[in-house]
Amino acid sequence: MRIKAAVVDKQGSNFDIRDDIELADMGADDLQVHMVASGICHSDEALRKGDAVIGYPIILGHEGSGIVEKVGPEVKNFKPGDHVVLSFYSCGACDNCLQGIPTQCLNYAANNLSGVRPDGSAHFTEGGKQVDDMFDQSSFTTTTIVRESNAVKVDKDLDLRKLGPLGCGYVTGSGTVLNTLKPKPGQTIAVFGTGAVGLAAMMAGKISGCTTVIAVDVVDSRLELAKELGATDVINSSKEDAVEVIKSLTGGYGVNFAVDTTGVTKVMEDSIQALAQGGTSACIAVTPNHVDLDTWNDLCVSDRSVIGVNMGDSIPQIDIPRLIKFYKAGMFDFDKTEKFYDFDQINEANADSGSGKTIKPVLIIDKDYVPGK
Numbered sequence: 001m002r003i004k005a006a007v008v009d010k011q012g013s014n015f016d017i018r019d020d021i022e023l024a025d026m027g028a029d030d031l032q033v034h035m036v037a038s039g040i041c042h043s044d045e046a047l048r049k050g051d052a053v054i055g056y057p058i059i060l061g062h063e064g065s066g067i068v069e070k071v072g073p074e075v076k077n078f079k080p081g082d083h084v085v086l087s088f089y090s091c092g093a094c095d096n097c098l099q100g101i102p103t104q105c106l107n108y109a110a111n112n113l114s115g116v117r118p119d120g121s122a123h124f125t126e127g128g129k130q131v132d133d134m135f136d137q138s139s140f141t142t143t144t145i146v147r148e149s150n151a152v153k154v155d156k157d158l159d160l161r162k163l164g165p166l167g168c169g170y171v172t173g174s175g176t177v178l179n180t181l182k183p184k185p186g187q188t189i190a191v192f193g194t195g196a197v198g199l200a201a202m203m204a205g206k207i208s209g210c211t212t213v214i215a216v217d218v219v220d221s222r223l224e225l226a227k228e229l230g231a232t233d234v235i236n237s238s239k240e241d242a243v244e245v246i247k248s249l250t251g252g253y254g255v256n257f258a259v260d261t262t263g264v265t266k267v268m269e270d271s272i273q274a275l276a277q278g279g280t281s282a283c284i285a286v287t288p289n290h291v292d293l294d295t296w297n298d299l300c301v302s303d304r305s306v307i308g309v310n311m312g313d314s315i316p317q318i319d320i321p322r323l324i325k326f327y328k329a330g331m332f333d334f335d336k337t338e339k340f341y342d343f344d345q346i347n348e349a350n351a352d353s354g355s356g357k358t359i360k361p362v363l364i365i366d367k368d369y370v371p372g373k
C-alpha cells in the first residue's frame, strides 16, 4: 500500500515528506498500525547525521503511537481498533529473549538496526528501490507494519498523541534506574543531561526513594523543569564544577549512582568521577565519543562500575503500563517535556530538539485523532 513518510535520503540531509512510499505486504504475524503521532528521539538525529548508521535512504522514527488497523492470522494479542505504543523488536526465540531480557536479544541489531524486516525483506520501497527502516517500526509514516513484540496495548481513554515517547526515551531513562541500577530508598543519584531521557531517569530516582536527586545540565530553563519534576538539587555545569558540587552535596563522598545521557566525553568522565566508593555510572547516550579511564584509580580501588544499558533493560509490555500507572498517580509527569508539531514541521521540530528549545518534540501525524475516542 502507498503511504506518506519522512525520508532521509543521505547522511545529513533534511527529512523529506513524500507520499509515494510503498509499504510491504503484511505477514501472518504482523500488525498494520495507523500512526497517530511520533516522538522525535536523539537516536533519530544520530542516524540522520551519521553518528550511527543503518543506511540511506531511510525512514526513521521509533516512538510511534497509533491504532491497529489490521492483524495477520497468527497475531494473538491484538485486534483492529487497539491503541498501541510502539517500541523495539525482539525475536522472542533466542536464549536472552527466552530468559526474559528482550533488550539483550541476540538478534537485536539484526532486527532493529539492519534497515530491513527480520526475514530480510524490505519494509519500504520507493520506485522499486529499498528504503531502510528503523527498529522494524519507522514511525515517521502514516501507516506501518510491526510485530507483536514491537507493540504495547494502552487504554483508549489516554491521549494517544502523548504516549509514543514512552516506547524509547522515557522507558530508556526510567528503566535504567528502575530495572538496572535499582537504587535503595535513601541513596543518591546524579543525572547528567536533562533531556527527556535524563528527566525520566531523574523521576525514576525519585520514585525509587532516592533522597538526593541531582540534575546536571547547561540550560537553566531545563534545570527549572528538573526541579519541578522532583530534582532535589540542580547544577549548571557551564557555571560550576559538577563533580565538586556533587561531592559537596553528598558529604564529600559522591553519589551512589550516575546516569549520563549526553554522550559528551567530559560529561561522561564527570559522571564517573562523581561516584562514591562502590558507585555505578550508566552511560546510555548514542554517541561516537570515548572516555579515558584509569582502571586502577577510577574503577578497581574505588570499586566502581561503568555500565552500558540498552533501552533501559525494559520489557516494553511490562514497563510502559507501569510508567502509565506512575503517570496517572502524578509521579511521572512526562508530558511536561512534550511539545506538539504538525508532521510537516518535522525539520523544525528536530532543530528545536537539537537547540534545546524543545525537550521532546512530538509529531502529530493524524490531525483528526480525538483523544479519548
Ligand SMILES: [Zn+2]
Residues within 6 Å of the ligand: 090, 091, 092, 093, 094, 095, 096, 097, 098, 104, 105, 106, 107, 108
Ligand atoms: Zn531474541
Ligand SMILES: [Zn+2]
Residues within 6 Å of the ligand: 041, 042, 043, 044, 062, 168, 169
Ligand atoms: Zn530513541
